[in-house]
Amino acid sequence: MPDDRGKALLTDIGTEELGHIEMISTMIYQLTKDATIEELEAAGLGTNYAEHGNGLYPTDSNGVPFTISYFATTGDPLADLYENMAAEQKARAIYENLIDMTKDPDVIGPLLWLRQREIVHFNRFKELYEYYKTIL
Numbered sequence: 079m080p081d082d083r084g085k086a087l088l089t090d091i092g093t094e095e096l097g098h099i100e101m102i103s104t105m106i107y108q109l110t111k112d113a114t115i116e117e118l119e120a121a122g123l124g125t126n127y128a129e130h131g132n133g134l135y136p137t138d139s140n141g142v143p144f145t146i147s148y149f150a151t152t153g154d155p156l157a158d159l160y161e162n163m164a165a166e167q168k169a170r171a172i173y174e175n176l177i178d179m180t181k182d183p184d185v186i187g188p189l190l191w192l193r194q195r196e197i198v199h200f201n202r203f204k205e206l207y208e209y210y211k212t213i214l
């Protein structure tokens with residue numbers, strides 16, 4: 079980002095996103111740590127168990143591992159902020175889909191909190207986008 083305001087925002091949100099990964103990883107661990115192999119297979123996690131046992135391995139819902147290719151950077155602050163805003167909206171939508179898929183209040187609560195944080199991130203990126211539009 080072109081100035082300290084942008085750097086501070088990216089540092090704040092980036093740090094928080096790492097915390098979100100920790101929250102989701104903990105939730106998945108808590109939900110699967112006592113599951114039997116049969117229960118994992120019934121939940122569609124048989125191949126994950128075969129590859130990773132009970133260890134956490136970051137993939138999307140199709141089993142595609144996390145890669146750096148998920149990051150889209152052009153070097154243009156306005157384009158990159160718009161990309162970030164879109165990513166926050168996609169994260170919000172995914173959290174809403176996940177909420178729709180469970181009735182477990184111990185899962186819904188954290189997902190609602192994470193969903194709300196994505197909305198906050200979207201708004202903070204949007205504020206920075208509007209500011210940069212005036213100075214770039």
Ligand SMILES: [Fe+2]
Nearest residue numbers: 166195196199
């Ligand atoms: Fe976010």
